[in-house]
Amino acid sequence: MPGTAAQIANLLESIARDAMAQFESITPEDFSRKLTLPESNTLFAMATHLVGAGEFWVLVVVGKREIPRNRQAEFFATGQVEDLLARYERWIQGVHEVLDTFPDERLDEQAERPATSQSTSTREQVDVRDALLHAVEHSALHLGHIQLTRQLLGYAPPVMAAH
Secondary structure: OOOHHHHHHHHHHHHHHHHHHHOOOOOHHHHOOOOOOOOOOOHHHHHHHHHHHHHHHHHHHHOOOOOOOOHHHHOOOOOOHHHHHHHHHHHHHHHHHHHOOOOHHHOOOEEOOOOOOOOOOOOOOEEHHHHHHHHHHHHHHHHHHHHHHHHHOOOOOOOOOOO
């Protein structure tokens, strides 16, 4: 049976692939269109923030990799869907590299956020388990935002393959 971290990796991959499926058939204009709702974001911005936060909590905080991040810029991100899909694939690969063999005994170790962290988390100290659970919770939350925004833009939910 896979360890806890490997199970979390599989869950994060599922969330990421679900998010990626939401991009199907969206026009470039709609992908960058902001809803006429207060404090809403474009699909591109939300998808960029989802992957940016996931990279931060899993690859940087837990995996101790250096990945530059400008959290505020994620909410104004623009670009090509193909580039975003490639970034998601790199994130999924990195998640499995860091977590598939991560020992359960290390889940209670303190996780250090970089001094340059722009995280809005109010917790000063987190352990690895907390960081990974936050990554799942945060990714799932933004997946829901992406799903709703897709529908508010007038698109039907994508046909999903069985997980």
